[in-house]
Amino acid sequence: MRFQEKLRHAWRKQNSLLCVGLDPDPAKLPGVLTGGHTLFEFNRRIIDATAKWSCAFKPQIAYYAAVGAENQLEMTIRYIVDNYPDIPVILDAKRGDIGATAEMYAREAFDRYGADAVTVNPYMGGDTLQPYLDRTDRGVIVLCRTSNPGSGDIQGLEFDRESVALRVAKMAATDWNKNSNMGLVVGATYPEQIKIIRDVIGDMPMLIPGIGAQGGDLQKVLKAGLDRAGTGLMINASRSIIYASNGSDFAEAAAKEAQTLCNQINSIREKYLQ
Amino acid sequence: MRFQEKLRHAWRKQNSLLCVGLDPDPAKLPGVLTGGHTLFEFNRRIIDATAKWSCAFKPQIAYYAAVGAENQLEMTIRYIVDNYPDIPVILDAKRGDIGATAEMYAREAFDRYGADAVTVNPYMGGDTLQPYLDRTDRGVIVLCRTSNPGSGDIQGLEFDRESVALRVAKMAATDWNKNSNMGLVVGATYPEQIKIIRDVIGDMPMLIPGIGAQGGDLQKVLKAGLDRAGTGLMINASRSIIYASNGSDFAEAAAKEAQTLCNQINSIREKYLQ
Numbered sequence: 001m002r003f004q005e006k007l008r009h010a011w012r013k014q015n016s017l018l019c020v021g022l023d024p025d026p027a028k029l030p031g032v033l034t035g036g037h038t039l040f041e042f043n044r045r046i047i048d049a050t051a052k053w054s055c056a057f058k059p060q061i062a063y064y065a066a067v068g069a070e071n072q073l074e075m076t077i078r079y080i081v082d083n084y085p086d087i088p089v090i091l092d093a094k095r096g097d098i099g100a101t102a103e104m105y106a107r108e109a110f111d112r113y114g115a116d117a118v119t120v121n122p123y124m125g126g127d128t129l130q131p132y133l134d135r136t137d138r139g140v141i142v143l144c145r146t147s148n149p150g151s152g153d154i155q156g157l158e159f160d161r162e163s164v165a166l167r168v169a170k171m172a173a174t175d176w177n178k179n180s181n182m183g184l185v186v187g188a189t190y191p192e193q194i195k196i197i198r199d200v201i202g203d204m205p206m207l208i209p210g211i212g213a214q215g216g217d218l219q220k221v222l223k224a225g226l227d228r229a230g231t232g233l234m235i236n237a238s239r240s241i242i243y244a245s246n247g248s249d250f251a252e253a254a255a256k257e258a259q260t261l262c263n264q265i266n267s268i269r270e271k272y273l274q
Numbered sequence: 275m276r277f278q279e280k281l282r283h284a285w286r287k288q289n290s291l292l293c294v295g296l297d298p299d300p301a302k303l304p305g306v307l308t309g310g311h312t313l314f315e316f317n318r319r320i321i322d323a324t325a326k327w328s329c330a331f332k333p334q335i336a337y338y339a340a341v342g343a344e345n346q347l348e349m350t351i352r353y354i355v356d357n358y359p360d361i362p363v364i365l366d367a368k369r370g371d372i373g374a375t376a377e378m379y380a381r382e383a384f385d386r387y388g389a390d391a392v393t394v395n396p397y398m399g400g401d402t403l404q405p406y407l408d409r410t411d412r413g414v415i416v417l418c419r420t421s422n423p424g425s426g427d428i429q430g431l432e433f434d435r436e437s438v439a440l441r442v443a444k445m446a447a448t449d450w451n452k453n454s455n456m457g458l459v460v461g462a463t464y465p466e467q468i469k470i471i472r473d474v475i476g477d478m479p480m481l482i483p484g485i486g487a488q489g490g491d492l493q494k495v496l497k498a499g500l501d502r503a504g505t506g507l508m509i510n511a512s513r514s515i516i517y518a519s520n521g522s523d524f525a526e527a528a529a530k531e532a533q534t535l536c537n538q539i540n541s542i543r544e545k546y547l548q
Contacts, residue, residue, distance in 0.1 A: 023374075023375070025374075025378075060371075060375055062369075062371060062375045062376075062378035062379045062382065063375075063378055065344075065378070065379070065382045065386070066378040066379070066381040066382045066385075066386060067381075067386070068344065068386055070339075070342065070344060094369070094370050094371055094395075095336075095368070096368050096370070096395055096397075097334075097336060097368055098420070098421070098422045099422070100297075100299075101297070101334055101336045101337075102336075104299075104336035104337055104339070104340040105336045105339070105340070107340040107341075108336065108339040108340045111340075112339070112340060112341070112342055121368075121370055121395050121397050121398075122397070122427070122428060123370075123395050123396070123397040123417060123420075123428055123429065124395075124417065124420045124422060124424070124425060124428075124429075125420075125422060125423075125424025125425050125426065125427035125428060125429070126424045126427050127422055127423055127424030128422060128424060143397060143398065146372070146397075146398050146399075147372070148372045148373070148398060148399060148401055148402060149399075149401055150398070150399025150400045150401035150402060151398060151399050152399065153396070153399035153400050153445060154396060154397055154398075154399060154438060154441070154442065155397065155398075155399070157431075157433055157438060157441060158433055159431055159432055159433030159434075160433075164428060164431060164438060167428070167431060168428065171427060
């Protein structure tokens, strides 16, 4: 199934817009985990605990690459594919490079790891996105306006009264998304940008980081970002869920946090669906 | 030794501004290589053949990640460090992410792989560069104006008659480079940009891709980009050197190509040093 269809199916079937970020920092893992594959074991228990409340999982590759644990990232994605085949996996890698190299990165994300979608950085231009976009069955989620404090340094620069981020959204909508397999990253910390970008991109999915630890406002995000079907968003939470407890109850605490957030999102969006 | 000093030392000692890109595509390797570590074996022979003419080596991580060969990237960098300790290694990874994740990427590049410098993408803003810059002994080489045809899509956008790329150069020079460990990537295919950026950044090193297979003009690049000491540039060539021959003489052919390019560069820069 193509990524966009798999995602729309997951939104409906799971009745959730929550994306759970799998960013296991070895220094923060619960002490109860021991043995050779602690990142994977941690993820496995988080996945089992939160799958019911999730429309997507998003492992962030840096946490595996820093410690030479690419094999545990492979195991994690395979575990999701085998056990929760309806839930898409977004590899958060924010890759960006010229054509020949971008093809290698596309292979890394889609063939080696088997991810349904990958995040990419648009700074180098549209031609550098093409090798990912050519994989029409996979999703390509392009950084547009990110959630961090310094995101305005470049993304917020304005020319002809348009920000760089808005220009990225316009290029995405008009030039880049020929295969209907693109999405955009827009931070929850900039809800007014979410609204402007939604108006430009129609029903294209948005991945929304910045809820939870970074303090984005859920109500504003949903009001600004929902598509016409009351979906269109993957609202990511990582640390607030996976580190909800540092004890032996970490998986139960993660489940509770995911359930709470999923329900919060649903009760807000019900208001906007009427 | 700090990266900047190591690089300046290499420019002088090697009498070269040539950076050799180690981008081994498994589909393009000479048939004479067999066995379990062909990427490393290929690199080892290229390194031994070209070290004499090089001021830096630049492995591109995608070529290893696509095929799950991170161990061969580790072996490659260790081989350079052990055998050519005066020649800095730039890990071409073009990473970019928020603080906590950027710290993981810095660990990947500097601790896991032991690279002297890493390339990073500035799209997410200055705060996302800080975890790399805080590693004052290592180099941080920021994408500014890249060599590919689509680089203008974002980097070429102009506001107040300044391009995004020029604004990146100005932020690099005035805000970001507090630890004097930054460099910029500027493509050989835009020599007029190299000149404008050189005027802004003083003696900050530039990594110049786009010579060779991409067709940048060496004469224009050197005229525009040399610093006051007649150095300041790492002029990268990858494919034109490493694939100079596909036969059993591939290493000799690479050496010849590297020697020719190094000498070409030196004969042109002599003109500008008088």
